[in-house]
Amino acid sequence: WGRVRRMKMYLPPPGAKPARRSVLKRGLIGGALLALGGGAFLFTRGSVEVEAPADGLQSLTPREFAIVTALSYRVIPHRDGFPSVDAVQVARGCDRILTLVDDTALTETKQLLVLLENALPNFLFGRRARTFSTMSSDDQDAVLAEWRTSRITLRRTGYTALRGLVMAAYFSSPSTWPAIGYPGPLPGIYDPNAPVWKGAGVERPIGNGTFHEPAPTADGGSR
Amino acid sequence: MSGRIVTGDEITQDLTLECDVCVVGSGSGGAWTAHELVKQGKSVVMLEEGGYHTRREFDMTEPRAFQNLYQELGNRAADDLSVTILQGRSVGGGTTVNWCSTFRTPERILKIWKDRHGIDTLSTAALTPHWDAIEQRLHVAPWPQEMMNANNKVLWDGLGALGYERGLIRRNVNNCLNLGFCGLGCPVDAKQSMLVTVLPDAVEKGLTIYANTSARVLDWDGRKVTAVRAEVIDGATRKPTGVKVVVKPKVTVVSGGAINSPGLLMRSQLMSEGRVGEKTWFHPVLMMMAEFEHEVNAFQGAPQSVYSHHFIERGPGKMGYFLEVPPVQPMLASTVLTGAGAETIELMTKLKHLNVMLAIHVDGLLPDEEGATVRLRDGAHSRYSIKYAFTPAHWEAFRSSCKEMAKLQFAAGAKRVRSLHVSPVTLNSLADLDQLDDAKWEAMQVRVATAHQMGGCRMGKDASTSVVDPHLKYHSLDNLFVVDGSVLPTSLGVNPQETIFGIARWAATHIGQSV
Numbered sequence: 001w002g003r004v005r006r007m008k009m010y011l012p013p014p015g016a017k018p019a020r021r022s023v024l025k026r027g028l029i030g031g032a033l034l035a036l037g038g039g040a041f042l043f044t045r046g047s048v049e050v051e052a053p054a055d056g057l058q059s060l061t062p063r064e065f066a067i068v069t070a071l072s073y074r075v076i077p078h079r080d081g082f083p084s085v086d087a088v089q090v091a092r093g094c095d096r097i098l099t100l101v102d103d104t105a106l107t108e109t110k111q112l113l114v115l116l117e118n119a120l121p122n123f124l125f126g127r128r129a130r131t132f133s134t135m136s137s138d139d140q141d142a143v144l145a146e147w148r149t150s151r152i153t154l155r156r157t158g159y160t161a162l163r164g165l166v167m168a169a170y171f172s173s174p175s176t177w178p179a180i181g182y183p184g185p186l187p188g189i190y191d192p193n194a195p196v197w198k199g200a201g202v203e204r205p206i207g208n209g210t211f212h213e214p215a216p217t218a219d220g221g222s223r
Numbered sequence: 224m225s226g227r228i229v230t231g232d233e234i235t236q237d238l239t240l241e242c243d244v245c246v247v248g249s250g251s252g253g254a255w256t257a258h259e260l261v262k263q264g265k266s267v268v269m270l271e272e273g274g275y276h277t278r279r280e281f282d283m284t285e286p287r288a289f290q291n292l293y294q295e296l297g298n299r300a301a302d303d304l305s306v307t308i309l310q311g312r313s314v315g316g317g318t319t320v321n322w323c324s325t326f327r328t329p330e331r332i333l334k335i336w337k338d339r340h341g342i343d344t345l346s347t348a349a350l351t352p353h354w355d356a357i358e359q360r361l362h363v364a365p366w367p368q369e370m371m372n373a374n375n376k377v378l379w380d381g382l383g384a385l386g387y388e389r390g391l392i393r394r395n396v397n398n399c400l401n402l403g404f405c406g407l408g409c410p411v412d413a414k415q416s417m418l419v420t421v422l423p424d425a426v427e428k429g430l431t432i433y434a435n436t437s438a439r440v441l442d443w444d445g446r447k448v449t450a451v452r453a454e455v456i457d458g459a460t461r462k463p464t465g466v467k468v469v470v471k472p473k474v475t476v477v478s479g480g481a482i483n484s485p486g487l488l489m490r491s492q493l494m495s496e497g498r499v500g501e502k503t504w505f506h507p508v509l510m511m512m513a514e515f516e517h518e519v520n521a522f523q524g525a526p527q528s529v530y531s532h533h534f535i536e537r538g539p540g541k542m543g544y545f546l547e548v549p550p551v552q553p554m555l556a557s558t559v560l561t562g563a564g565a566e567t568i569e570l571m572t573k574l575k576h577l578n579v580m581l582a583i584h585v586d587g588l589l590p591d592e593e594g595a596t597v598r599l600r601d602g603a604h605s606r607y608s609i610k611y612a613f614t615p616a617h618w619e620a621f622r623s624s625c626k627e628m629a630k631l632q633f634a635a636g637a638k639r640v641r642s643l644h645v646s647p648v649t650l651n652s653l654a655d656l657d658q659l660d661d662a663k664w665e666a667m668q669v670r671v672a673t674a675h676q677m678g679g680c681r682m683g684k685d686a687s688t689s690v691v692d693p694h695l696k697y698h699s700l701d702n703l704f705v706v707d708g709s710v711l712p713t714s715l716g717v718n719p720q721e722t723i724f725g726i727a728r729w730a731a732t733h734i735g736q737s738v
Contacts, residue, residue, distance in 0.1 A: 144563070
């Protein structure tokens with residue numbers, strides 16, 4: 001723990017100005033990298049290999065995709081009645097969500113994935129000299145629990161970000177709804193052919209939004 | 224003379240437009256301002272960064288809605304994720320996705336604005352004619368008690384059992400089918416959002432709306448804004464297409480909402496000595512989740528129909544709060560729940576039996592509060608650096624409100640109540656209540672969210688302590704107004720849409736006179 005405490009000293013004090021204009025140092029994850037020893041020292045160790053989706057990757061590298069895949073198995077552990085993360089293609093879903101986020105958010109997510117995978121902090125915090133994606137499930141759960149409950153805010157932040165991404169990718173799938181008893185949208189309501197009015201002299205279709213002067217009420221208003 | 228709604232895919236080459244007024248943003252502030260200005264006969268161009276999404280796309284599914292209708296796909300947050308920020312981003316702004324709760328500005332808040340910020344323009348008397356007209360147009364009426372869903376009934380029953388003040392929320396709906404998908408875009412246009420009411424009314428009267436068009440910078444010279452420079456955003460990829468739109472108006476109205484309006488001003492080097500982006504209020508929301516024997520189905524029925532202001536004023540030095548409930552749909556619920564993965568999955572199996580309660584804290588009224596500070600972020604297009612300064616008063620109020628929510632949930636018959644801490648506190652009965660005292664009450668140890676963003680361009684009489692004057696004019700420029708939630712000098716203690724509607728409709732009179 002002595003070593004860990006020393007690492008904490010690298011966290012910038014509140015309100016400190018960054019030493020140089022570097023995205024890495026100024027960004028959220030830059031702080032985490034510094035706090036945790038940073039560098040790619042043990043990241044040179046391999047990640048698990050995972051087959052990329054048939055229709056390719058759009059925002060993650062194969063290695064990042066492998067890390068997200070490993071993460072998704074532990075964030076959403078298998079439970080009877082629920083579709084598997086493979087069936088829902090959760091990691092592919094994360095890849096697709098990340099095509100839509102701000103460039104800075106994509107960069108930070110990628111940094112977080114490196115940080116999670118990086119064996120050095122895992123070694124320092126938990127004496128595990130393996131990358132996250134190659135650990136046993138129990139060790140992966142222990143790493144995620146450390147992140148979730150860490151005394152270092154940035155680790156809790158990182159856990160929240162990655163967990164949220166994976167959860168959203170999984171529960172966005174209607175195939176999860178039967179397991180949780182969610183009926184989904186009521187049938188017969190949504191109209192995919194509803195008119196889209198754009199003005200330009202075309203008469204506006206009558207609907208709930210068009211206004212008709214209401215009959216006056218007894219108190220003189222519509223309240 | 225009819226205007227039109229132009230979407231990004233139709234803008235294939237650079238445009239330069241001249242008009243009386245350019246309104247940036249189509250939410251609660253921009254819509255009412257533009258509507259009143261075209262009624263006065265002004266030529267008005269509106270720029271909206273988000274897309275023009277209508278009920279043709281409102282299929283009541285979360286992924287589609289969050290992608291199309293929310294800032295940053297619903298992932299907007301404080302830098303350390305200590306506050307999740309739900310904020311609209313499409314034609315209609317927040318009104319396209321809000322839960323229809325409609326309250327007039329509390330008298331107490333208007334008095335604080337007058338006493339502390341020198342705002343002598345806005346009073347109940349000044350705003351009442353506007354509120355009356357707005358409520359008529361938007362069919363604002365109390366939601367009938369017999370239509371209350373089971374999630375709201377938990378709050379109603381709990382409040383009744385404990386003898387706390389309770390009320391029925393007035394909603395802006397017309398022919399509402401009580402479906403429960405307000406937050407995903409109303410599939411039947413029953414919600415009287417700006418998207419289906421005031422904006423099309425204004426288009427009929429001549430307003431032109433450019434959707435998928437993001438205002439990036441205001442050109443200004445001396446005391447005048449000379450142009451609004453915007454770029455067209457590809458609706459599918461959310462990236463700029465390279466096509467530019469330049470608007471040269473006589474008067475500019477910035478209505479991008481708290482966060483984005485300060486962002487536009489800061490990109491334009493309009494900083495008000497650093498005050499732009501400061502003192503942004505969030506109505507920080509704490510949640511408690513309860514499990515019931517019976518089905519609650521908190522994903523069905525009008526999402527918010529009951530409120531309580533019982534704890535709105537808690538005495539000197541203390542932060543007040545009000546109570547409501549949210550809809551609970553699966554994707555958002557799964558991201559909000561806490562605990563290890565297996566715990567979340569277990570809870571999700573109980574979705575039909577879950578009630579979630581909200582305590583919405585009234586920030587910005589205590590002397591030491593700074594709220595959130597919004598700053599530009601290097602390399603970002605739609606994302607900002609956002610830091611929220613929690614004070615000891617916040618944590619005292621959060622702990623207190625979570626305990627009160629648990630009491631209400633047990634009073635309404637909950638089997639079990641759970642906090643949304645990183646390490647959740649589970650209460651099996653009222654006797655366990657004090658366990659909440661032992662939980663960690665600090666940032667990123669418990670979920671905090673906001674659905675109401677206010678401030679960042681605060682109004683005030685003193686140009687050295689505010690951004691806009693009591694007529695919403697930017698202090699050092701003659702033809703720039705800010706009309707949206709960002710001008711509020713404090714939070715409100717009620718859901719904000721009608722306050723912003725009212726201020727916008729009021730402001731349009733003198734903005735029109737200035738053209």
